[in-house]
Amino acid sequence: MNATSHTVPRSERAGRPADTPRAPARPRRRADLRTWAVFALLTAPMLIGLGVFKYIAIGWSLLLSLSDAQGTIALGDWVGLDNYRQLFGDAVFRTSLVQILLFTLFIVPVTFAASLGLALLVHRIRRGRAVLRTAFLVPAAVSYVAAALVWKMSLFSGMPAGIANMIGGWFGMEFVPWLQTDTPPLYLIALVTLRLWLQVGFYMVLFLAGLQAIPKEVYEAAALDGATGLRLLRRITLPMLRNTSVAVLMLLFIAAFQAFDEFYNLFGSGLSGTGTAPVKTPMMYLYDTAMSAQNYGLGSAGAFVLTALIVGATLIQGRITGLGKSEE
């Protein structure tokens, strides 16, 4: 909003640096060429890198998904859509898609609400804001793997000495294997708390930045009109945070669909294969298929299905929330 209305004219000007009234036609064209050359020079490394390391690889993977590639990534043994047929014929993969959808539908709103709430709280306090902000952000610097190991071995270990079991013990609970208990699914507690702990701080910072960009005058004007509390939040803060919210939502969706690290590390044994994991995300299925069983054709097909799912979800979300549109 504020930012966009400033940047639009500025970028127009920046696009034509030699556009002065007195400049004759020829030098201007040369200047245009120069601008283009600079543009090409500066963006080329990025574009070439993207092309070589992303788009060629993606194209190759698409071709792989149409061929029988076992233990090799050479093309040639075309099998049409067989891999996709096998994939959707596999109940494990179908279940993994359902499970990741449910996980996403749960974790995204919860993370969103938690980070927004935290941002509002931290934004309001006067003293110690920097300390709190940093304290909440620090977990974002911890890797999923390291956190998963702490969760698995210390917090939610199945031993009486595990912290969750110790706390349960104070209330007379028997010690339980948190990650292995299916009925009720106690492992969900570990999964959800882990993801929240790692993510909330980061998105909180994004929201804080958004909050700080809201001009004070708007609030002052609203206060003069007698608006307070919840009304300020609903009518001013949330609408003004719209762009931030949309971006956060999109990032959350993608992160949830790609969930792998904590699932793999919480349920894996360190040996190949995660067959006994109580929940298996599509990424885990793909890891088992491609990295353990070396079936790269089937793995690529799965990767494309997952990509389609993410792109689809992002487009739908963009349509609903108006991603990338400025609202005025």
Add this chain to the structure above:
Amino acid sequence: MSAQRAQLSRRGFLGGSLLFVAGAAIGCSTNPTGGSSSGAKTTLNVWSHAYGEAGTQQALNRYAAAFTKANPDIAVKVTWVPGDYTAKLNASLLTDAAPDVFEHGDFTQGLARRGQVAALDEQYGSTKADFTQSNLDRVTVDGKLYGVKMIDDVMMLYYRKSVLAKAGIAPPQTFDALVAAAKALTTKKSKGLFVGNDGIGDTHILQVFSNGGQLVADGKVGFATPQAVEAVTALKRLHDDKSLLLGFTTDWWDPAAFVQGVAPMQWCGLWAMPAIEKALGDDFGILPWPAFKAGGTPVMRVGGWTSCVNAKGKNVDAAKKFVQWLWIEQTEHQKDWSESYGFHVPPRKSAAASADKLTKGAARETVVLAAKYGAQNPNTWDSASGTPFAAAAAKIVAGQGDPARLLADAAGKAQSAVDKQLT
């Protein structure tokens, strides 16, 4: 603090960038691992998974140095791979940086059929007769030998003699007795049996064998037969009794739970015996996984690692030479590898017979029992068959779904994976 900071001039920036790039180029062109490339023409890249026992990495480096001493034109660089070894190996085999020699924990026919590993018949020569038959069978594909078994890893049930005696329980000889013992040994503070953090470990495979079945026989997957269904379903009793230790810090392949007295019975391997002996003295005994019922058979699992030569590598001949030298000829090194760190059984009969530490006490007992009850995975069995089976077993013990149906579905998937191995 930033008031004094000078703006970086364009020239300065360019100079800095060039210096950085030059430095990086030099850094990359000198091999940071160095190796022992003192005039050697070829450098072999040898991959090993990270063995848990102290001294193993140094031992392997020592063998490599000895090989270079005997063959001055071939240097050997040993890469020690922690974590999910198989996945890292599979990924690496697709690239130019693939190892020339690697060990594999699950040698399968597919590796040979896909042309990933080289045949080693010439390297075996007349020594072939000195290898145990099961270890030759394991690496034989279409009549050719595609790898050299380095070690046999025997897996069995450990139990604390004192704990069982105190509870008045005899070492379990039947599955019923095992279930009863595990239940009786479970207290408020500890569990009776540890088979793996997921509560499955290898038990589903053991149950198939112990009820007279096979994982794969004559190309047909055998874990969905009525006998197998009955035996795998019986695992649910251990879970219903809550007598299994779950969610321990380390998994079943590490003896920590047993040594620390958290579980008085644990499924583990011969490799852990030195550590167990050190911690518990002679207060432990070993057992095969008991027969499921009359007519079944007790089971010990025999796994282990196989040394393979990357057929698509750049130094196939040198790699073959290394494998031949270390894992076929050098019985002294093989013995050292098998008994100086964790315990393993050397696949060469002569080496096994003269390995002193394996010829006495519980280790000897294990070797004798393994010869009688040892079961190896068939070489058509890989993770594409193992993963669905383990998933089905996990559902069965949790009481989700009909066991026969779950196992039949998993067997269907495993069958197509086995068929793929055979073509």
